[in-house]
Structure formats: structure tokens, C-alpha cells
Amino acid sequence: MRSTAQLYPPRYDDADEIRDRLHDSLVAFLEAAEIPKEMWTFYFWVSGIAEPSEMFQDGVSNGEADRFVVLYTTNIGLAGHSTGLVYDQRTHRATMALGIEDLDFSQPPEQHSDLWHPLETVLTQWIEMIRIGKITASPEDEGDGDDSDERVGSEEGDAAGNRIEKATNEKLGPWTWHAYSATQVDSAVAASNRLASAIESRMPEGSLLPESASPLLRDADLDAAAVPANCFIRSFLTHIRPPRFSTIAPGLLVPHDAARFARQQRFTRMDYASADDGQHIIPPVLIFSAEGDRTVNFDSDSRYISHNPFCRAFADGVPAGDHSVPAGLYSESVERTAVDNAEEGFRLLLPYCLREAGQEDSGAKKSDGGYVEKKSVADLFQHGFKPFGGEWWRAQRLERLFDRWRELVESRVWAVCETGVQGSIDIFKDADTTRTRDYWIAPSW
Known part of the structure; x- marks a missing residue:
């Protein structure tokens, strides 16, 4: 028997319209996921869990209706035809496609099994990049490190105590990519x-x-x-x-x-x-x-x-x-x-x-x-x-x-x-x- 719990926060008025198209395990995930009321950038690659209207896309279906779900959407500006983290409801594995053209590398999953992984594996890889300081987060109104040439190539610390190269590129929401x-x-x-x-x-x-x-x-x-001086290979x-x-x-x-x-x-x-x-x-x-x-x-x-x-x-x-x-x-x-x-x-x-x-x-x-x-x-x-x-x-x-x-x-x-x-x-x-x-x-x- 399917859960009758609220699938999304109240602002997703059409959420329950797609409930029957989602696997029970994915419904359980969405019901348990913490989705903030305020819009914010979930991670460097993705803006957050997709709107219900974005989850099933013709360009992602590969001719199999309801099999593939866009679970997280790509951040605007990272790809021309943004897609996101695609979840396969048949195999319960996922792959990241910044743009729709990236799916040419990973579909069909039966021929590209090395490129589809359990959702927890994908999220763990993202967490690992934060843990080691490759990607860091800071308040969105803080500078991106491009305001002073004196900063280039020097190091700073993140919240976890990692020494990281001070970034010189633009931030994506709160997220910064480091060399x-x-x-x-x-x-x-x-x-x-x-x-x-x-x-x-x-x-x-x-x-x-x-x-x-x-x-x-x-x-x-x-x-x-x-x-x-102050570069990876020297260190x-x-x-x-x-x-x-x-x-x-x-x-x-x-x-x-x-x-x-x-x-x-x-x-x-x-x-x-x-x-x-x-x-x-x-x-x-x-x-x-x-x-x-x-x-x-x-x-x-x-x-x-x-x-x-x-x-x-x-x-x-x-x-x-x-x-x-x-x-x-x-x-x-x-x-x-x-x-x-x-x-x-x-x-x-x-x-x-x-x-x-x-x-x-x-x-x-x-x-x-x-x-x-x-x-x-x-x-x-x-x-x-x-x-x-x-x-x-x-x-x-x-x-x-x-x-x-x-x-x-x-x-x-x-x-x-x-x-x-x-x-x-x-x-x-x-x-x-x-x-x-x-x-x-x-x-x-």
C-alpha cells in the first residue's frame, strides 16, 4: 500500500500527480528528503531536487516512459541544454548528465553499467569532494576570491581544517571550485x-x-x-x-x-x-x-x-x-x-x-x-x-x-x-x- 504522506513541501502543488509514476523506494526518498522552503543551490553541479514537472522529460526517456527520472537538476549556466542527476527506476542506479547530450555516453544503462551507480554512491562522491576541500561552501555574499591578485596561489583553510588554494573563479551559489x-x-x-x-x-x-x-x-x-610557487605539483x-x-x-x-x-x-x-x-x-x-x-x-x-x-x-x-x-x-x-x-x-x-x-x-x-x-x-x-x-x-x-x-x-x-x-x-x-x-x-x- 502506497504512503499517503506529503511527497513534497506545499509549494509543489503538482507533486502528487506524479506519485503513481514513481517507484515506492523513490517516493520514500522524496518524502524523507529535507527540502528547504527557501530556494538555494544544493551542490556545485545541481540546484536541488527537481520540480515534479521536470522529472519526466522526453529527451531523457530513451523511448521508455517512466523509467528515467531527473532527480536533481543541473545548475543554470553549466550546460546549454541542462539535465541533471538521472535516476533509473528499473535498476535503481543514477548517473549525472550536465546536459542532455551527455546521456549519449550513458544510455542505455545495460551497455554502460560502469557509468550508473546507486544514489548513495553518487551523493557520497559529492560529499567526498567537500570533505577534501576540492569544493567548499561559504555565504553567497562573500567574495569569490577574484578581487585581489595577491590571493592567487595562496592557501586558506575551510571549515574542516583543510588547507586549500584560494579560488579565483566565480562562485555557484554558496559553492566554490578549487584548483x-x-x-x-x-x-x-x-x-x-x-x-x-x-x-x-x-x-x-x-x-x-x-x-x-x-x-x-x-x-x-x-x-x-x-x-x-604555491601550486600542486611543487607541493x-x-x-x-x-x-x-x-x-x-x-x-x-x-x-x-x-x-x-x-x-x-x-x-x-x-x-x-x-x-x-x-x-x-x-x-x-x-x-x-x-x-x-x-x-x-x-x-x-x-x-x-x-x-x-x-x-x-x-x-x-x-x-x-x-x-x-x-x-x-x-x-x-x-x-x-x-x-x-x-x-x-x-x-x-x-x-x-x-x-x-x-x-x-x-x-x-x-x-x-x-x-x-x-x-x-x-x-x-x-x-x-x-x-x-x-x-x-x-x-x-x-x-x-x-x-x-x-x-x-x-x-x-x-x-x-x-x-x-x-x-x-x-x-x-x-x-x-x-x-x-x-x-x-x-x-x-
């Missing part, structure tokens, strides 16, 4: 150290490099490499311990030589200061270079497609035909005034293309299950569509890459030898084979 938080630095450092320990424990006896009490790189080393590199080996992944070298590390930086030395005075721009930093001084080819067959994944200031700095950029693992480039950025992110630049001509229905995949772009050199291990919210271009987090690499070491997919992880960077070509799942990171925020 990174200090909690994220700590978690990336911990993930890096876990990976190092996994490799060291498998190395032959007597092959470990000497221990050091100093960090991998010092501030003076990063100054010499022109790495900006990370000055807090991780030096791994006691040479290769942290197939063909990727640990920067034990600070002078060589500085010489290899191509993007930190570009003249990006002319873009917005360079105040809000963080360049990509080469963390682990490819063995053998191998380089990347960003050239494309189309003038409308760029294989360079970095901000415009750094994409424009590498003209067609310039193949001198070192291959390897880079930190993400960020325009801090933009929303949905990730200084804690990475790009793995390969010295070869994935999904060459002829690979129409095979090859390396992103977290969303879709193939990386044809002839991609920078898409491996990246998100693609984000079922918990956000745009496809935001980079995957460095800590998740280190955890994935550790799993490859612990499961013996990657062999360990006297210098660290065995093999050349060409091993990543396995992502284009039947072993593609080894080079895939499960979806998260």
Missing part, C-alpha cells in the same frame, strides 16, 4: 609512496638505491626548473620521498638528477605570462621522463583537432612539426579562473599514437568505456564522460594513476627488476590490445 586542496597533495604523496614501496619490496636483494631523508626535489630545484614533489629505484613505470624515469629535471622542462619556460598576465596559469611539469629521451608528436591530420592536451597557452607554444617535447608523465596545466579544473591531474604523453588507422572497434579506452581518440598521444588513463559530474576535459587525478600502477605491480602484470619496473614505455601499447582493461581506471569524480 586543488592540500588534502589532495597529501593523498597523492601517500599514493606515490605506496607505489614506491610496492616496487621496492619486489626488487632483488642488494639492488635498492640508498635511502634519503630529503624529499625527491627541493624548492631550489623547482625554482631552477621554473616551476611556479607534491617537495613532499614525496625519493624512490629507491630508477624506473617507476615501464620506461619512465624517477628524477634523481635535479639538474636534468630542470633541463627537460619545456612548458615551464614558455612565455605564458602574456595570457592574463600569467597570474592564474599553471604550466605542465614533466615529472617522470621517458627513458631514451623519446619525444611526442602532437601533429594532427585535421586543423580542427589538436592532440596537445594542455591549456591554449601551451598548445599554441608547440607549432606543427615541432616534435621536441619530451615524452613522459606530466602534471596538468590549469587556468585557475576556469571552473572544473584539476591541478592534481596528469597527462601521460606517449612517444607514439594509440588507435592507429584500422582500429575502428578496438583499442585503448577511457574510464567511461569509450575509446580514446584515434591517434591519441595523451588520453591513456583519462576519464572521458564523468558519471558523478563535471566536463569530459578535466584530467584524471594523479593519486588514482599511482594506485592503478601499484595494482599492476602487485598483480604482476608489470615485472620488477634491479632498476625498478621492467620494460620500455612501449609496454603501454598493450592498452591497444586485449589487455586494455589493465590500462583503465574505474570511473569516479
Whole structure:
């Protein structure tokens, strides 16, 4: 017997008209949910629980009436054809679609099971972003941090005690997106150290490099490499311990030589200061270079497609035909005034293309299950569509890459030898084979 309790607060006059179209469990959720009388922005991605008239939309139905419900609506301005958090009443799972076009990635659910999650999982991911200080809340009438250039790149604390980068972008209601938080630095450092320990424990006896009490790189080393002050990658590199080996992944070298590390930086030395005075721009930093001084080819067959994944200031700095950029693992480039950025992110630049001509229905995949772009050199291990919210271009987090690499070491997919992880960077070509799942990171925020 269905409940006769009020489905929504009194201002939702048409709420009971859709009661019979909703699953009992969803009715119970809506009856129990605390919906404030005053309108406010529920979260960074969504304005709040959808109006009854917005819950069933033709563009969301996928030809199955009453199956899909828009439970929370996207905040105005985040997408051209706003949608929201879509709930599947058949499987009782949900996915976030900022705009209606995002559903092309996740429907039908039967073919995209990795992109649909229990509602509590989605909400928990959102809470996690608040907990770590990636997204913070403050009174709506407080400034957004863009009123003083002196604030850029400095840190402040949130209510939970996290140290966070002071935001330079606009607020969305009470919510502010941060380029990174200090909690994220700590978690990336911990993930890096876990990976190092996994490799060291498998190395032959007597092959470990000497221990050091100093960090991998010092501030003076990063100054010499022109790495900006007060950014994620500086904090990370000055807090991780030096791994006691040479290769942290197939063909990727640990920067034990600070002078060589500085010489290899191509993007930190570009003249990006002319873009917005360079105040809000963080360049990509080469963390682990490819063995053998191998380089990347960003050239494309189309003038409308760029294989360079970095901000415009750094994409424009590498003209067609310039193949001198070192291959390897880079930190993400960020325009801090933009929303949905990730200084804690990475790009793995390969010295070869994935999904060459002829690979129409095979090859390396992103977290969303879709193939990386044809002839991609920078898409491996990246998100693609984000079922918990956000745009496809935001980079995957460095800590998740280190955890994935550790799993490859612990499961013996990657062999360990006297210098660290065995093999050349060409091993990543396995992502284009039947072993593609080894080079895939499960979806998260």
C-alpha cells in the first residue's frame, strides 16, 4: 500500500500527480528528503531536487516512459541544454548528465553499467569532494576570491581544517571550485609512496638505491626548473620521498638528477605570462621522463583537432612539426579562473599514437568505456564522460594513476627488476590490445 504522506513541501502543488509514476523506494526518498522552503543551490553541479514537472522529460526517456527520472537538476549556466542527476527506476542506479547530450555516453544503462551507480554512491562522491576541500561552501555574499591578485596561489583553510588554494573563479551559489586542496597533495604523496614501496619490496636483494631523508626535489630545484610557487605539483614533489629505484613505470624515469629535471622542462619556460598576465596559469611539469629521451608528436591530420592536451597557452607554444617535447608523465596545466579544473591531474604523453588507422572497434579506452581518440598521444588513463559530474576535459587525478600502477605491480602484470619496473614505455601499447582493461581506471569524480 502506497504512503499517503506529503511527497513534497506545499509549494509543489503538482507533486502528487506524479506519485503513481514513481517507484515506492523513490517516493520514500522524496518524502524523507529535507527540502528547504527557501530556494538555494544544493551542490556545485545541481540546484536541488527537481520540480515534479521536470522529472519526466522526453529527451531523457530513451523511448521508455517512466523509467528515467531527473532527480536533481543541473545548475543554470553549466550546460546549454541542462539535465541533471538521472535516476533509473528499473535498476535503481543514477548517473549525472550536465546536459542532455551527455546521456549519449550513458544510455542505455545495460551497455554502460560502469557509468550508473546507486544514489548513495553518487551523493557520497559529492560529499567526498567537500570533505577534501576540492569544493567548499561559504555565504553567497562573500567574495569569490577574484578581487585581489595577491590571493592567487595562496592557501586558506575551510571549515574542516583543510588547507586549500584560494579560488579565483566565480562562485555557484554558496559553492566554490578549487584548483586543488592540500588534502589532495597529501593523498597523492601517500599514493606515490605506496607505489614506491610496492616496487621496492619486489626488487632483488642488494639492488635498492640508498635511502634519503630529503624529499625527491627541493624548492631550489623547482625554482631552477621554473616551476611556479604555491601550486600542486611543487607541493607534491617537495613532499614525496625519493624512490629507491630508477624506473617507476615501464620506461619512465624517477628524477634523481635535479639538474636534468630542470633541463627537460619545456612548458615551464614558455612565455605564458602574456595570457592574463600569467597570474592564474599553471604550466605542465614533466615529472617522470621517458627513458631514451623519446619525444611526442602532437601533429594532427585535421586543423580542427589538436592532440596537445594542455591549456591554449601551451598548445599554441608547440607549432606543427615541432616534435621536441619530451615524452613522459606530466602534471596538468590549469587556468585557475576556469571552473572544473584539476591541478592534481596528469597527462601521460606517449612517444607514439594509440588507435592507429584500422582500429575502428578496438583499442585503448577511457574510464567511461569509450575509446580514446584515434591517434591519441595523451588520453591513456583519462576519464572521458564523468558519471558523478563535471566536463569530459578535466584530467584524471594523479593519486588514482599511482594506485592503478601499484595494482599492476602487485598483480604482476608489470615485472620488477634491479632498476625498478621492467620494460620500455612501449609496454603501454598493450592498452591497444586485449589487455586494455589493465590500462583503465574505474570511473569516479
